[in-house]
Amino acid sequence: MATDDQRDLLGDSSFSDELLEHLDEIPDEIRKKWPRDLAALLDIFQAALQRMGFEADKSRQIAHNLMNEQATYCGGRHVYIPKGDRLKQAIRDVELYNDWHDRGILPDELAGRYKISTVHVYRIIKEQRGLRMKKVQPDLF
Structure with a gap:
């Protein structure tokens, strides 16, 4: 759990587990506004987790958590990922x-x-x- 100092430093942009459970309910009209790479990363994370043996629901939950972490720490800036x-x-x-x-x-x-x-x-x-x-x-x- 983040301390108050950490929240002040990093900003409290964390998502609750409850909110993450509802990401699949976001309408397509809204999702279409997201960058294609964001949607692709979610699909990539979920597919990789399923190859590792996670059930579809669990892999989707973990993929959303990973995107949350990435958005929290890297959101708003370009990040180089090597080939x-x-x-x-x-x-x-x-x-x-x-x-x-x-x-x-x-x-x-x-x-x-x-x-x-x-x-x-x-x-x-x-x-x-x-x-x-x-x-x-x-x-x-």
Whole structure:
């Protein structure tokens, strides 16, 4: 639950569960005014949740909650979402680094696991290490 300070800082634009249950009842004339991407994201979220095994009603409820969160924190601004290949690559690079750093898996083994060259593994480790260092130790300039 958000504190009063958080509500003041973020604004109290949260939706109640009761309100979210009625989103499907919004007339088509109103929904048509929504950006197509909003409707598409709802459909994408719901379809993904159903592929994960959620029932239709539950997947719709979760999709609406996800859109609420996105609207609350990103509403009114453009958000860049990388294409699927770039996103998969970024996730792969983070997982590879975690396998090396946290699990101690050797670069040669990582090359086989991720089906890339050992040189590429070293490049990813170097890049990920640099990105993590920036989080911990920002530039001094």
